[in-house]
Amino acid sequence: MSVTQLISRLPYEQATAASRRERIRWWRQSRFGMFVHLGLYSVLGRHEWAMATECIPMAEYEQLADRFQPQAGSARQWACLARRAGMKYMVFTAKHHEGYCLWDTRQTDYNSVQSGPKRDLVEEYIAACRAEGLKVGLYYSLMDWHHPDGGTCHYDPDARRRFLEFTRGCVGELMSNYGQIDILWYDVPKPLDTAEGWESYAMNQMVRSLQPHILINNRSHLPEDFGTPEGHVVAEKTQMDRGWEACMTFNGSSWGNMKGAEVDAWRTRDILKMLGTACNGRGNLLLNIGPTPDGAIPADAVAPLEAVGRWLERHGEAVYGSLDDAGAFPTYCGVVSRKDNIAYFWRNTWAGSEQGLGGYESPVKSVTCLTTGRPVEFTQKGYRILLTNLPNKCPDSEGGVTVFKLEFDSPPAWKWCPTTPAFVVGWD
Ligand code: GLC
Numbered sequence: 001m002s003v004t005q006l007i008s009r010l011p012y013e014q015a016t017a018a019s020r021r022e023r024i025r026w027w028r029q030s031r032f033g034m035f036v037h038l039g040l041y042s043v044l045g046r047h048e049w050a051m052a053t054e055c056i057p058m059a060e061y062e063q064l065a066d067r068f069q070p071q072a073g074s075a076r077q078w079a080c081l082a083r084r085a086g087m088k089y090m091v092f093t094a095k096h097h098e099g100y101c102l103w104d105t106r107q108t109d110y111n112s113v114q115s116g117p118k119r120d121l122v123e124e125y126i127a128a129c130r131a132e133g134l135k136v137g138l139y140y141s142l143m144d145w146h147h148p149d150g151g152t153c154h155y156d157p158d159a160r161r162r163f164l165e166f167t168r169g170c171v172g173e174l175m176s177n178y179g180q181i182d183i184l185w186y187d188v189p190k191p192l193d194t195a196e197g198w199e200s201y202a203m204n205q206m207v208r209s210l211q212p213h214i215l216i217n218n219r220s221h222l223p224e225d226f227g228t229p230e231g232h233v234v235a236e237k238t239q240m241d242r243g244w245e246a247c248m249t250f251n252g253s254s255w256g257n258m259k260g261a262e263v264d265a266w267r268t269r270d271i272l273k274m275l276g277t278a279c280n281g282r283g284n285l286l287l288n289i290g291p292t293p294d295g296a297i298p299a300d301a302v303a304p305l306e307a308v309g310r311w312l313e314r315h316g317e318a319v320y321g322s323l324d325d326a327g328a329f330p331t332y333c334g335v336v337s338r339k340d341n342i343a344y345f346w347r348n349t350w351a352g353s354e355q356g357l358g359g360y361e362s363p364v365k366s367v368t369c370l371t372t373g374r375p376v377e378f379t380q381k382g383y384r385i386l387l388t389n390l391p392n393k394c395p396d397s398e399g400g401v402t403v404f405k406l407e408f409d410s411p412p413a414w415k416w417c418p419t420t421p422a423f424v425v426g427w428d
Contacts, residue, residue: 005196008201009201012201012204012205016208016224016225019212020225023213023214023215023225024215024225024226024243026088026135026182027089027135027182027183027215027226027243027284028243028282028284028322028323029320029321029322029323030088030089030135030284030320031088031275031278031279031284031285031319031320031323032085032086032087032088032275032278032284032285032287032312032319033082033087033088033089033090033091033135033137033245033284033285033286033287034078034081034082034085034087034089034090034091034286034287034288034289035090035091035139035247035255035286035287035288035289036078036090036091036092036093036125036288036289036290036291037093037096037255037256037257037288037289037290038070038092038093038102038121038256038257038290038291038295039068039093039096039098039100039102039256040061040064040065040068040098040100040116041064041096041098041256041257042068042256042257042290042291042292042293043064043067043068043293044064045256045257045258045259045292045293046254046258046259047253047254047256047258048096048097048098048254048255048256048290049097051097051098051145052097052145058146061098062110065100065112065115065116066115066116067293068112068115068116068117068293069116069117069293069294069295070117070119070121070291070293070294070295071294071295071296072119072124073295074291074294074295074296075092075121075124075125075127075128075295076124076128076131076132077295077296077297078090078125078128078289078291078297079125079128079129079131079132079134080128080132081289081297081301081302081305081306082132082134083132083133083134084305084306084309085305085306085308085309085312086308086309086311086312086313086316086319087134087287088134088135088320089129089134089135089136089137089182089183090125090129090134090135090136090137091137091138091139091183091185091286092122092125092137092138092139093139093141094122094138094139094140094170094174095139095140095141095144095170096139096141096187096256097141097143097144097145097187097188098145098146099144099145099146099147099150100112100116100146101170102120102121102122103120103121103122103123103173103174103177104120104123104177105169105170105173106169106173107166107169107170107173108146108147108166110146122138122174122178123178126178126179126181135182135183136178136180136181136182136183137181137182137183137184137185138174138181138183138184138185139185139186139187140170140171140174140184140185140186140187141186141187141188142167142186142187142188142189142190142192142198142219142220143187143188143189143190143191144163144166144167147163147166149162149163149166150163150191151191153191153192154191154192160192160197164198164199167198167203168199168203168206171184171203171206171207172206172210175206175207175210175211175214176210180211180213181211181214182213182214182215183214183215183216183217184207184211184214184215184216184217185217185219185228186216186217186219186220187219188219189219189220189221193221194221195220195221195222197221198220198221200220200221200222201222203220204216204220204222204224215243217245223242225243226242226243226244226245226284227242227243227244227245228244228245228246228247229244229245229246229247230246230247230248231247231248231249231252232246233246233248233274233277233278233283233285234246234277234281235277235278235280235281235282235283236281243283243284244281244282244283244284245283245284245285245286246274246278246283246284246285246286247286247287247288248274248285248286248287248288249288249290250265250266250287250288250289250290250298250300250301251264251265251266251300252264254290255288255290256290257290257291257292257293257298258290261298261300262298262299262300265298265300265301265304266287266304267304267399268303268304268307268308268311268398268399269348269399269400269401270304271287271304271305271308271399272308272311272348272398272399272401273335273348273401274287275308275319276335276337276346276348276401277335279318279319279323279335279337279344279346280335280336280337280346282323287305289301307398307399308398308399310398311396311398311399311401314370314371314373315370315371315401315403317339317344317370317405318337318344318346318370318403318405319337321339322339322340323337323338323339334346334347334357335348336414338411338412340411341407341408341409341410341411341412342405342406342407342408342412343360343405343406343408343412343414344370344403344404344405344406345357345403345404345406346401346402346403347394347401347402347403347404348400348401349400350393350394350400350402352390352392353388353389353390353391353392354386354387354388354390355386355387355390355404356384356385356386356387357384357385357386357387357406358383358384358385358417359383359414359415359416359417360380360383360385360406360408360412360413360414361383361412361413361414361415362408362409362410362412362413363380363408363409364378364380364385364406364407364408364412365407365408365409366406366407367385367387367404367405367406367407368404368405368407369390369395369402369403369404369405370402370403370404370405371395371396371402371403372395376389376390376404377389382417383417383418384417385406387404
């Protein structure tokens with residue numbers, strides 16, 4: 001990138017950074033969202049990359065639209081489940097890599113209004129989010145296997161120009177025709193390797209002029225508002241100063257509906273552990289479902305998500321709200337989320353009637369078990385808090401994850417106890 005290019009970006013970078021703190025607040029306080037992958041690949045049920053990995057000829061793949069029939073009302077069911085699971089926002093695949101658009105677009109006839117269900121699924125999805133009180137995110141794959149210039153744009157300047165116009169047209173429609181959009185979630189900026197190639201600056205400036213409050217992810221070759229680690233939830237120190245959102249499939253195999261994947265589906269407990277790690281590292285969790293081609297929610301997702309929702313009714317204060325401002329604790333002192341004068345200790349394994357918590361310098365005022373709502377007996381000596389007389393059996397029946405709420409007079413500081421070897425060797 002040239003110096004001139006760098007300098008020309010500065011006003012944009014500065015303006016977005018200045019407004020980010022405000023724009024991103026609701027998202028950081030929400031922590032938990034639902035990803036929905038739906039497309040023609042849902043008909044095959046073999047993976048959302050099937051068109052590419054199985055070398056399915058275009059003409060044959062296009063025929064899948066005849067069997068792609070999401071029922072009216074299905075978007076409302078996803079949104080209703082998301083709300084019941086305690087999720088606060090959703091992100092829906094308006095266009096995946098296959099190129100089939102799920103909205104009423106003028107950029108291509110390959111869309112769900114001209115074929116398949118003959119309806120604008122993006123419009124239905126957005127209406128459903130609003131009806132359930134959820135923020136609205138749209139996923140858009142920059143990579144496109146259907147557009148005639150989607151590959152050749154890599155080396156042919158004319159193809160690139162046409163493809164960028166198409167891309168800008170699609171993104172412009174999504175940002176103009178449906179009222180407020182809260183998140184633009186780009187994916188796979190291939191085959192163009194740079195922000196210059198995609199003209200991402202100009203495109204995102206357009207997006208922000210149409211949707212001033214929007215959050216944009218980091219997949220248009222620009223860092224923008226938040227990072228998107230995929231397939232793993234790790235409270236990495238390096239990413240904590242920036243918004244990050246771990247996106248996860250529901251089965252470790254595929255984002256799209258996948259027949260037979262239920263054997264690998266997450267249990268409630270797995271989801272709670274991922275959520276705890278995200279909260280510990282001041283990040284978000286975006287958990288996916290891949291509806292069937294008639295729009296139904298995969299059966300294996302319903303019970304675990306409903307259980308997570310019930311769990312959040314009791315433990316939500318350890319998840320939602322201004323965890324950010326309190327700073328994060330290192331992960332090796334256990335899973336801890338923090339807010340104001342409070343530390344929430346997540347106990348994922350029930351190790352009997354005592355639990356020691358090391359490293360707290362400030363005197364603790366009270367300890368409550370959020371799972372039971374009851375006070376917990378404790379002693380505090382030096383750097384050690386010891387919770388005592390805990391029940392022998394884990395009190396949480398949803399996922400075996402219990403949270404203890406420790407209240408202090410001021411935001412609690414954590415550090416290695418001076419006598420531990422870790423302190424001596426200078427870990428931080
Ligand atoms: C990857 C995959 C894509 C999926 C996305 C979600 O980029 O290519 O199929 O939609 O991750 O994060």
